[in-house]
Amino acid sequence: MKKTEKFIVIRSTETGQYLMKYKNNEGALAYSATWSKELQDAATNSPESVQDQRDKLQKVAEAFGGELLIINATYELETLDGNEPKDLTEEIEEAKRKHFENFLRGLLADNDDEED
Numbered sequence: 001m002k003k004t005e006k007f008i009v010i011r012s013t014e015t016g017q018y019l020m021k022y023k024n025n026e027g028a029l030a031y032s033a034t035w036s037k038e039l040q041d042a043a044t045n046s047p048e049s050v051q052d053q054r055d056k057l058q059k060v061a062e063a064f065g066g067e068l069l070i071i072n073a074t075y076e077l078e079t080l081d082g083n084e085p086k087d088l089t090e091e092i093e094e095a096k097r098k099h100f101e102n103f104l105r106g107l108l109a110d111n112d113d114e115e116d
Contacts, residue, residue, distance in 0.1 A: 001077045001084050007044040008057075010066040018042035019064060033064055039071065 010019040017035035020043055024031050036042060047070065050057055061068050077085050 001087065003075045003077060005071075005073050005075070006047055007071050007073070008047060008050045009039070009042040009044055009069050009071055010057075010061045010064060011069050012064070012066045014065055019066060022064070044071075 011017070012019070012035060015035065017037055018039055018041065020034040020036045020041050022031055022033040045057070050068070057068060079085050
């Protein structure tokens, strides 16, 4: 089973490392940043959230000496014994539907009690 994800990271233009986290230093106009060579450790944002804050995030990346990168990652999923994992999409949708039906039944039952 393959899974594809798209996300945004900040990469240092000097070292090629990825921003993991940062914080403002209290009481000073300074910050601390932690970087990683491993992409999997990078702090990520969804492309949708970046669209809303693009200019601000671009400035953050520049302040760290970095650039925003779009990562298109494809993962191949398999169980520990090498088999393809079960696709749970249908089961998840069925569980959501049942939960919603139960929720509606509960609302209707409350309304019936109030009418009495």
